[in-house]
Amino acid sequence: MRYNGRKLTVRIYMQTIPLGKHGLEISRLGLGCMGMSALYGETNEDESLRTLRRALELGISFWDTSDVYGPHTNEQLIAKALQGRRDEAVIASKFGLRFDDGKLGICGRPEYVKQACEASLRRLQTDSIDLYYLHRIDPQVPVAETAGAMAQLIDEGKVRYLGLSEASSADLQSASQEAPISALQSEYSLWTRDIEAEILASCRELGIGLVAYSPLGRGFLSGLIASRDDLDDDDWRRSNPRFTADSLRENKRLADRVQGLAAAKGITPAQFALAWVLAQGNDVTAIPGTKRVSYLEDNAAAVSVRFSEAELQEIEHAFPVGSAVGARY
Numbered sequence: 001m002r003y004n005g006r007k008l009t010v011r012i013y014m015q016t017i018p019l020g021k022h023g024l025e026i027s028r029l030g031l032g033c034m035g036m037s038a039l040y041g042e043t044n045e046d047e048s049l050r051t052l053r054r055a056l057e058l059g060i061s062f063w064d065t066s067d068v069y070g071p072h073t074n075e076q077l078i079a080k081a082l083q084g085r086r087d088e089a090v091i092a093s094k095f096g097l098r099f100d101d102g103k104l105g106i107c108g109r110p111e112y113v114k115q116a117c118e119a120s121l122r123r124l125q126t127d128s129i130d131l132y133y134l135h136r137i138d139p140q141v142p143v144a145e146t147a148g149a150m151a152q153l154i155d156e157g158k159v160r161y162l163g164l165s166e167a168s169s170a171d172l173q174s175a176s177q178e179a180p181i182s183a184l185q186s187e188y189s190l191w192t193r194d195i196e197a198e199i200l201a202s203c204r205e206l207g208i209g210l211v212a213y214s215p216l217g218r219g220f221l222s223g224l225i226a227s228r229d230d231l232d233d234d235d236w237r238r239s240n241p242r243f244t245a246d247s248l249r250e251n252k253r254l255a256d257r258v259q260g261l262a263a264a265k266g267i268t269p270a271q272f273a274l275a276w277v278l279a280q281g282n283d284v285t286a287i288p289g290t291k292r293v294s295y296l297e298d299n300a301a302a303v304s305v306r307f308s309e310a311e312l313q314e315i316e317h318a319f320p321v322g323s324a325v326g327a328r329y
Helices: 043-056 073-081 110-124 145-154 169-176 197-205 245-265 267-278 293-302 307-320
Strands: 016-018 024-025 030-032 062-064 088-095 097-100 103-106 131-134 160-164 181-185 209-213 284-287
Touching: 024 088, 030 145, 043 073, 043 293, 062 245, 073 110, 073 160, 088 097, 088 307, 097 145, 110 131, 110 145, 131 145, 131 181, 145 160, 145 169, 160 169, 169 197, 181 197, 197 209, 245 267, 267 293
Parallel strands: 030 062, 062 088, 088 131, 131 160, 160 181, 181 209, 209 284
Antiparallel strands: 016 024, 097 103
16 A cells, blocks of 8 residues: 555554444444445446455455445445345345435335335345435424334344434434444544534433544545546536535645644545544444445555644644534535
């Protein structure tokens, strides 16, 4: 592995950690699979399959997908990668976002929960989903009702553990009264730290593990996106407020800080940003997304990076909460 022409010698040892208090065990670092099938420009199934199989070799066995990615094709891709190897991966999938008449909507109705799960089981070609999330909270349905229906999936053997995605502290409290919630998936990175105000504390109070998605700031903190020209024409990020020309110009300062601090430590910007997320606690994991083997291998080395207390304070000074310009969505 090289960065700026220098050989990097970070050793990879992929330990496993508990996620939540209900018995789920996962690899210390996971893999976000969305970009292999949707939203981030051109896709290549062969390269994605190589990346998924290389992930298993590296010990990155916690894979994140959703029925809406593609839609549906991402779950099918994972099934193809795991033919004859199902027991080697912990599959996390999601339901609740769906397209109706071409428009993306939210559905958390109890009667839809089982229907969505059974469809995902067919696409994933498995008898049970290891971790099943409600992708977004349906404002028209009390989350406790959705969670109660999700808990029935455990009783039926269709799901092993449950989670929520982008939920508030109140949502976590309500859902936990009806179902054993093991994980919360939320956006969390050096440039998105909203959950630190309240939600992270609620997770810890309830014994819920945090799964950080977009831990590289949707790829920006890796230092590979200098301008909008670096994004494909059909890349979803072109419509994201943080990737407008003006926002990118301001946010480039954050990426430059990552590059400088990472270079001083002898690691890549991606490893630096991921290691910071992992340093927030053993109850926090990250699922950086990639569809290329080279980036996967670079990301994997982040598990061996350690920060001193002085380094963490330096990072805190360089990246105060609210540093990023532009809304998340």
